[in-house]
Amino acid sequence: MGAAPCSTDSGGYQVFSLAANRKLTEEGAIFRSHIDGSKHLFTPEKVIDIQREIGADIIMAFDECTPWPCDHKYALGSMELTHRWLDRCVGRLHTTEPLYGGDQMLFPIVQGAVYTDLRRASAEKIASKEMPGNAIGGLSVGEPAEVMYEMLEVVNGILPADKPRYLMGVGTPANILEAIARGVDMFDCVMPSRNGRNGMLFTHDGIINIRNQRWASDFSPVDAGSDSEISRTYSKAYLRHLVISGEMLGAQIATIHNLSFYLSLVREAREKILDGTFGSWKEETVRRISERA
């Protein structure tokens, strides 16, 4: 067994999340440092160079993750910019080499906000690059989940099914199962870690806010249904105590628990797909894990 593959992002999400501190130009995005006010220009070429240097197995194209809401005109212009940047990323990829041997796969990113025509056009553009995998971006930025699912159906009707389809930044356990049902293969998300740090736990019995007093004297395991030793060893009462007390260990246990929950969730999804029972399992599971415990 080799080391697990790793990936890096391009900074396209920061074009969205740090919008207040950046300026967009054809050349790239200029970010202003919140630390010393200095300017930093990120271009498609530079972003590829940086990811070459880091050496991740999967690297991402530089894009603009559009905000929500976002009108059609803006979404169109943004998508076209992302497409031009993509051409430049691919150009740079082909004129440079991995620095540490092995191979680096560039995933282009579909944009188009919540507009079917744009999503379709973008998916076609992205697929035409014939990269080893394709990503879907610009979703889970505030739009209703149903809209996101609709966009996934449009996009995945175009992106090749025999290559990984990576939905960026998603999401809740339910989001993930719904996306899998619509053909998505890969995910990444801060939710299990950030929400875990903030006391939100995803368990086999539903969602719980471990800070709530109702867990103060509940000495049952964090998640008895878990396959993670951490989740089965520590009690809810103890974890709550740690989190309430501001102990770093609380955030650590909560994060490890959530991560293990996500991992076992997708592992089980894979098994259900293979034995042909994913559909019914998904319906039942989404219901169970979305409820407050």
Next chain:
RNA sequence: GGGGAGAUACCAAAGUGGCCAACUGGGGCAGACUGUAAAUCUGUUGUCUGAAGACUUCGUAGGUUCGAAUCCUGCUCUCCCCA
């Protein structure tokens, strides 16, 4: 025994005649967080009510006043210093 300080909501702690149902912090309750500038942020927290509003609170019993958490008197309790 002598001298001094103090008792405010779950806790701590402001307020020292009307703008006080009472600052602020903690705690409680609830919510948010989705390609991580986030171990963060928001709301709420006397009772009744959907709300307007009404009602009862600042150790306790009286008093002064149009009006008292705030002023006066007695009582109870706590803390500190000296002996």
